[in-house]
Amino acid sequence: MKPFTYARATSPAEAAAAVARTPNAKFIAGGTNLLDLMKLQIETPAHLIDLQDLKLDRIEETKDGGLRIGAFVSNSDLASDARVRRDYGVLSRAIVAGASGQLRNKATTAGNLLQRTRCPYFYDTNQACNKRKPGSGCAAIGGFSRQLGIIGTSDACIATYPGDMAVAMRLLDATVETVRPDGAARAIPIADFYTLPGSTPHIETALVPGELITAVTLPKPIGGTHIYHKVRDRASYAFALVSVAAIVQRDGSGRVAVGGIAPKPWRVEAAEAVLPQGAAAVTPKLLAGAKPTHDNAFKVTLVERTLAAALIEAKG
């Protein structure tokens, strides 16, 4: 790790202003992704602002019947919350399908949303990587790309967003609440939160420098059967090759979002319209325009099969 100074912020606005004002500063929440990357000198902040004293660790009901989840709520606490388990089961399921018990105790809601890709070339500082070092090229294209993206990718980057929780958040139409360095608050629909790589894969979200996530809100529950089906190389403690989050209603209608295949949780509302016709009808619409590599073409089939499995599970 490179040396850095460390401070704790006491208000969200102060934290945002401090990161914007201090050269090369970063927020630290659970630290489970940032410290990992700092040890490899992929991230080299000169100053860390710790968010643990901001009191953003509560889950409250909103007046329109939804939930407001503080940015610092741990993944374990969120998955265990009785209201989440009852009304937003897919969120609990997605969280407990990720990482390990130890990591989930430390990982936070905002930190989880902002975890970086697991592209092996991003992690290897000897390799060209446009995301880590803009303009250096992409070693994954033409390299070992089994785990990488099949849709939403670009000629500059084919990495995936690796997380599970965000797939459920996308399915639930969550909103990310933030405060900017000038103190202004805004609400970003999760559908607009992640950006596609295009020619700037180092830009991953709609956040501006110093913008702090304060909470994630969920609209009121929509009922249905909640499923999170994750396929990976081992039964536990591994990132998804493909994951499917689904909420299915009695009449067979519902919502579907897919993880592990794109630079963001992948959801196509037009594909959901044919959900009652099954996975074979949904998948071509969901993956229209997909550009898999030789190594990861299997993911196209895997999406359809995982979705089919999820739909069977939903029928009980």
Added chain:
Amino acid sequence: MDIKSETEVSRRGVLVGGAMTAGLAAIPAAAAPVAAQQERPMTMPVTLTVNGKKQTLEVDTRTTLLDTLREHLHLTGTKKGCDHGQCGACTVIVDGKRINSCLSLAVMHQGDKITTIEGLGTPDHLHPMQAAFVKHDGYQCGYCTPGQICSAVAVLAEIKAGTPSHVTASLTDAPRATNAEMRERMSGNICRCGAYSNILDAMSEVAGTNA
């Protein structure tokens, strides 16, 4: 390790770093964050309660909780396997929750209560989980064992508290300490010797269930 001499080595590094910073200042804006990089190791005081004992230390901000325990407090029971959150050898219990001490900075734990394997029990008064690991041979080389035991103790507490897992059938019913539940919840602790089934026997005994 002599901590003082380590600091002196880094001071020499500062001189080199200082010269580098001056050189970098001339390159264009894109490199500005690099130029602004703090080259001098920064230290800070931190007070932690480790196994019931209050400890005040001056640490480099980069020091992980794991290195603080091992190198500064000489509590070498907690092990470093991967240093990247992938193996669980460094598992300790902080304010009642298990975490990977390798992915946490000491300075993030000001005022926290930390329990390591040394604090769970002593050779004369073993924690029931330690005794069960001995009885069931829940290890071979023993390297992963302190992390396994800290994790196992916390896992049974998590099941009691109703925390769901990936294999919990119903999210609205209380989970039980079944074989499948304990296996899934222990997946963050890797054992190169493959002592898994004996670890499960030890946990089942403490949980009062049949393996």
